[in-house]
Amino acid sequence: MPEVYTAFENEDFFSSGYELQAMNTRGIYSPSSGSQETASVSSSMSVLSSLHDNELTDITVIGDPYITILEQPTEKFRFRYKSEMVGTHGSLVGSNRKNVPTVQLHNFLDPAVIRCTLVTSDEGLSRIPHAHKLIRRDGGQDYDDPHYITVSAETGYTAIFQGMAIIHTAKRHIRDELIKKMRLEALEKKKNTNIKAILNSREEAQIKVDADHYQKHMNLNSVALCFQAFVTNHCGVMIPITEPVYSQTINNLKSALTGELKICRMDKLTSSVEGGEEIFILVEKVGKKNIRIKFFELNEDGCEIWSAYGRFSELDVHHQYAIVFRTPPYKDQNITLPKNVFIQLERPSDGDCSDARKFTYKPSDRIIDIKCLGRKRQRISYSGSSELSNILPNTNSIGNENISELLNNSNSHELSKEIKKILSEGTTTPVCKDFLSDIDVDNYLKLLLNSEENMLGTDGPSIVQYQDDVMFAKNILTEIMQCMKMDAKNMEEYIQKLLKDRSTYGDSPLHSALRYGQHNIVKYLLMLLCTNKDCKTLINSQNSSGKTPLHYAVLQNQPEITKALLMLGADPNRTDDHGFSPLHVAVKISDAGACVDVLLSEKGINIEAYNDAGWTALHLATKAGSYDAVCSLVHAGANVNNTDMSYGRTALHIAVEGGHKKIVEYLLKKTNISVNKRNFSGNTALHTAVVHTGTRAKELCALLIQHGADPYIQNHNRESNDVNKKKESHVNVKVEVHSEDENIEGAIGQSSFDLAMNKPDILQVFNGQSEKTTNKMCLVTTKLELKHEDLETNWLNNEHKEKLSILLDKTQGWQKLAKQLNIEYLLQTFQHNSISPSLGLLNYIDVEAILSLMDMQTVLREIGEEEAADYINEISSICS
DNA sequence: GTCTGCTTCCC
């Protein structure tokens, strides 16, 4: 193992203790020590010309020496504060968790030293020493960086850096630490050419200025190791023989910006393929502006074949530890078996992800119908002769006109008529035989049984199960007919028993026939039930998820059956296990308007009923974007200002949230909905519109504003940031202008205006409105005037911003600017800004008060945006 | 007073 040398704690290591005597027995590196053999010239080697002006006459190399990293340091590591460095903590390990960071020197045949220091991680930008410390612990003692390891042929020119740790320099010491390190660096550079060199006062001053700047912008949660090889010349000066190489970035495991993303807990792990289901997820610390929830699917080879993101806004991130979001729809709405996918957290700023968790998409209730059964069957069966669909009536593929005929043009439209007839005739005889005497039981049975033969031959247990389910209603019906034919003694009792039989999921024959879209069987079952003494009970029976046949009738979008069921006494208000009434179910289905109307025409229906989540039918219809259902509900008298019990939202909030412009428009124009109603978080629909992530944010805001939405209403979100500071002054202004505003209430929250601060296109909507209407908006102008008054504190005005953004859009300089300011995670946000990405960025910088104008100018020069910098120079000189 | 982020402390 190579010997490790560590520099003196003495910060003057280079400046004074340098040309020193062999230091000590502990092995502190001592360049002039006799033990450091340089030289041994080999004639075939070329003199290293790149070793500058220094007199390294006896050093030889083959080609240019360089360093490779054999073992990268781990990507994540806990940076500890000095006060934490008692006892032992883990040291920096290699990226494979076993080894430690290791590098190798190439193209060099003499002994050399390899130095390891800590530098900034910003790739692409110039690396500077990092304010944190890289300590090495050895024998109970800690040594500060830099660390040196001698390498030679014996060690294969490899240097193994063991026992290192990163010490988080406290904020208040960052500047001092930086100055110290930058001085050393500058001095070392000077000493390469002149051993006696010291820093002049101009250089010292420059270092202080630089340190001031870096102190503000240095990323304290990411560092990198810097390795560089040196030899010592006869004066004892260390001469670099390679370019520095940098390790991959090491991120602070304890920070929210770089810490590990983790899903701690979720309230459920399944969703319908249709998506839109609400999920609560507990997570390790995240930033609300910097987190996404990704759903994805892998094929057998582990390749990603689908992905989508959970839907939520900033307002849905609870503190930094929980998110309430909605599932995205799965790509295939027609799956018949549960689909396993994955869910994970994703941090846009660095692309980092949490571990993936399994997540399951369930087939939609609506999808289980004949068509997909047939398809499924085809795919798995090799018999070719078996067409599952053949067994069912009303499918003309079998060539059994008999059945069709027999089932009497079984257009379901006829159904309610027939039932009406039966009911009006007052058939109360509880004898099914009467009813069935009309049809040719023999013939029907024969056909049923024939088709059943085709069902034999199965491909797997799940399919057997499935077939049994599918066949359930038909089998029961067959049995009932056989029973009636035999005219047995206990017939009636037996039929009663059969009708109450249950299949998988607790389905009665009626549930089952409805679930699988067997509308003719449904019809005959209903006919049977008409005459049954337990009709009402049977009609209202609930399966294991609490659903009644009526639920399935609307799920299958069968208005006639729905009507028939209601006529037979189905209870329209009976709810399933989640508190969904048939109306709740129906309004969520976009094309089931007819069922909604049938239900709404029912006298006893409660249209304001809440489901277990606290939503009314109007909320659900709105959420689902079912425009027709919303209209029907409103016509039927639904209270548009009713709020949901989970968030206190009106239908307007929900419509805006879902981006359903047509519904928003309808609610605003055709109903007396209260546009400024606040939900439990204090947000109005306008707040929701502003944070809307879709492309419709602007349109929605405009609509709301047109209908009297007030952008100054504040929510309950107290944020102690610069936005708030600005707000206070703005509140003051507001009080002066029209102090009797009923919305102030002393609330300190965010107004829609605040939320729109980095969305210039929406601000434009607000401002545009202000010019046209009401005294309300004179605030805006007042506010802008304030900005003119004091450019120093209020930054650029709108006109200046626009000009500047034109310059930065042209050169794409805004991207560099964002990177320089460590807000590259917002690049996408600005990129999608419809007006100008640069304008978005400038507004953001303004609102967040990131930079003074002077700093802005400096930064622009740093990234080579001279023209923009000149422009700022120009306007600031005019103003002063 | 209240929230958040930083620092220190503890097991």
Added chain:
DNA sequence: CGGGAAGCAGA
């Protein structure tokens, strides 16, 4: 040695 949390200070 990783995890948690108390305590403190600034916004």
